[in-house]
Amino acid sequence: MTETADDLSAPLGQDKLRRKRRLRLPFTAMQALAMLLGLFLVTFAGFAIFNKDPLGGEPMTRIAIREPKATDEKPAASGHGQDSKQESKHETREAPKQAAPGEQKTVTMIDGSTGARHDVVIGAGEADDKGEAASAPPPVMAGIDPKLLEKSRYGMIPVVADGSKPFNVYAADADRAKAAKMPVVAIVIGGLGVGAAKTTDAIMKLPAAVTLAFTPYGSDPGKIAERARTQRHEIFLQIPMEPYDFPDNDPGPQTLLTSLSADQNMDRLYWHLSRMQGYAGITNFMGARFVATDAAMQPIIREAAKRGLGFFDDGSSPRSIAPQAAASQAMPFGKGDIAIDVVPTPAEIDRALNKLESAARERGTAIGTASALPVSIERIGAWTKTLGDRGILLVPLTTAMLKSKSS
Structure with missing residues (x-):
C-alpha cells in the first residue's frame, strides 16, 4: 500500500527519460x-560584366611554331654501323614536315568585341621574304599583247603602252559605221567563271556579239576567259564591291570596301586585275554602297582610266557616282538600262527584252544585263536570231559605249 501511495504521489513523467531535442536550421532545404x-x-554576372577579355567565348587555337635550330655538327662517320642508320631513320620519321615554299592560307579573324575582320596570311614561306604574293601568279593568256602588261606583286596587270589601250585592243570586232546609223543593243552576261556548266553554255550558245563578264574567282578564271575570247566574245572583268548589307551579303575575297583606305582598295584591285588578261574594261560585281561612295569610287575610276580600261556600271544602284567619275576622266563608260532576268521566267525575260528594244529605238543605244541562267541563255539566244529583222543591231558592249560617248 505504501508503494502504491508513493507511485500515486510521484510527479508524472519523472521516471521517463527526457526526449532529446532535434537540431533545427533557421531555413528550409528549398531556401538553401x-x-x-x-x-x-x-x-x-560579375564575371561577364567586369571581365575585359574581348575574345571571351570565342573559339581559340594555339599553334606551336618551332624554328629549326641551326647546327654546326657534322654528320657522324659511317663507322657507327647499323645503330647509326637506325637512328637516322628514326630522326627522319620524326622531323616535322615543312610547308612548301609559297604555300599559304588566308584566315579571316573576327574581333569578338567589335566584329572587325582581319585577313592573316599563314605559311607564306619564302615568298613573304621576297615581298611577293605566295601563290603563283596566273599565267599570261594566249593572244595577249605583252606590251600592254606590267608586273605587279600578284601577277601581270593591264597598262597603256605606245598609245595603245587595252580597251581598244581587246574590243570585239563590230561594224561601227553601221552601228552609228541604226539602233543598237548590247547584252552583258555576268557572274561567269565560277560555275563551269553555265559559263560554258554562255560561251558556246550565245552569239559572239554578246559580251561576257567574269568574276575573278574560280580555279582557273584565265583559262575560261581565254576560251571565251577564242569564240570571239568580248570580255570584261567584274570587280567585287561592297553592297549595303555587307557582310551578310558578301561578294567574295578581296572585296573593295568603303571602310578601307584608298591604298588598301588599290592593292585589292591589283589582285583582281591579275586574275586574267584580255579584258577591255572592268565592271562592278554587286557594290551598291561602294559605287555610291565618292571617296572610295574615285580612285578606282582614276586607276582604270590610267590603265586604258573602260568602266561599265551594271545599273543596279541608282545612287552610283560612276557616270560623273568616268566623265571627269574622259574614259569609255556605259551603264546598264534593263536587268533582263530579274524574274527568271520565259515570259518575264521576253517582256524585258521587248523593253530593251523600245529603249534602243528611243535613244539609239540600250544595254541589257543578265546572268547565265539556262532560261536566260535560251531566251536571249532565240531573241537575237530575229533582232536584225526588226531593224536593231546587236553589238559588243565596247561599241555601245563608244556610240553613247559620241552621241
Whole structure:
C-alpha cells in the first residue's frame, strides 16, 4: 500500500527519460537551394560584366611554331654501323614536315568585341621574304599583247603602252559605221567563271556579239576567259564591291570596301586585275554602297582610266557616282538600262527584252544585263536570231559605249 501511495504521489513523467531535442536550421532545404543558385548567378554576372577579355567565348587555337635550330655538327662517320642508320631513320620519321615554299592560307579573324575582320596570311614561306604574293601568279593568256602588261606583286596587270589601250585592243570586232546609223543593243552576261556548266553554255550558245563578264574567282578564271575570247566574245572583268548589307551579303575575297583606305582598295584591285588578261574594261560585281561612295569610287575610276580600261556600271544602284567619275576622266563608260532576268521566267525575260528594244529605238543605244541562267541563255539566244529583222543591231558592249560617248 505504501508503494502504491508513493507511485500515486510521484510527479508524472519523472521516471521517463527526457526526449532529446532535434537540431533545427533557421531555413528550409528549398531556401538553401535558392540561395546557392542566386550566389552562382551573381558570380556569373560579375564575371561577364567586369571581365575585359574581348575574345571571351570565342573559339581559340594555339599553334606551336618551332624554328629549326641551326647546327654546326657534322654528320657522324659511317663507322657507327647499323645503330647509326637506325637512328637516322628514326630522326627522319620524326622531323616535322615543312610547308612548301609559297604555300599559304588566308584566315579571316573576327574581333569578338567589335566584329572587325582581319585577313592573316599563314605559311607564306619564302615568298613573304621576297615581298611577293605566295601563290603563283596566273599565267599570261594566249593572244595577249605583252606590251600592254606590267608586273605587279600578284601577277601581270593591264597598262597603256605606245598609245595603245587595252580597251581598244581587246574590243570585239563590230561594224561601227553601221552601228552609228541604226539602233543598237548590247547584252552583258555576268557572274561567269565560277560555275563551269553555265559559263560554258554562255560561251558556246550565245552569239559572239554578246559580251561576257567574269568574276575573278574560280580555279582557273584565265583559262575560261581565254576560251571565251577564242569564240570571239568580248570580255570584261567584274570587280567585287561592297553592297549595303555587307557582310551578310558578301561578294567574295578581296572585296573593295568603303571602310578601307584608298591604298588598301588599290592593292585589292591589283589582285583582281591579275586574275586574267584580255579584258577591255572592268565592271562592278554587286557594290551598291561602294559605287555610291565618292571617296572610295574615285580612285578606282582614276586607276582604270590610267590603265586604258573602260568602266561599265551594271545599273543596279541608282545612287552610283560612276557616270560623273568616268566623265571627269574622259574614259569609255556605259551603264546598264534593263536587268533582263530579274524574274527568271520565259515570259518575264521576253517582256524585258521587248523593253530593251523600245529603249534602243528611243535613244539609239540600250544595254541589257543578265546572268547565265539556262532560261536566260535560251531566251536571249532565240531573241537575237530575229533582232536584225526588226531593224536593231546587236553589238559588243565596247561599241555601245563608244556610240553613247559620241552621241
